[in-house]
Amino acid sequence: MRFLLLAIVLAFPLLDLYATVRFARWTGVPAWVWLGMSIVTGFLLLQSERHTFRAKMIAAMHGEQSMLRGLLDSGRKLLAALLFLLPGIISDVIALMLLALPLNVGRESGPLPAGTGRARAPRSALDGEFRRD
Helix, strand or coil: HHHHHHHHHHHHHHHHHHHHHHHHHHHHCCCHHHHHHHHHHHHHHHHHHHHHHHHHHHHCCCCCCCHHHHHHHHHHHHHHHHHHHHHCCHHHHHHHHHHHHCCCCCCCCCCCCCCCCCCCCCCCCCCCCCCCC
């Protein structure tokens, strides 16, 4: 079982490269263009996520954003960037599908503008006041 898994892991880049050459021949675009665009996209995505990750972690430390949401989103983008760096069009399609996943859709946990706070129960007393009923 271990050797089968090793064979699959080692064979994937070769099959991916073969599929890229066949796809390049079918489209008429040279294979090095497909590979070059993929590598440039991977490096740009890595660079942009490096800058974004710091901002997300600072926002999570200040309580403006969920830490799990920031880690999940950053991990997804880093995995997609690594897939872009692998040579081949199949790994690029997998990376695009990974980026297209709607993982962080839903209620936004970021800061809201003044006056539009989240729904809370109305208070009859100000904070700091003590009133016995």
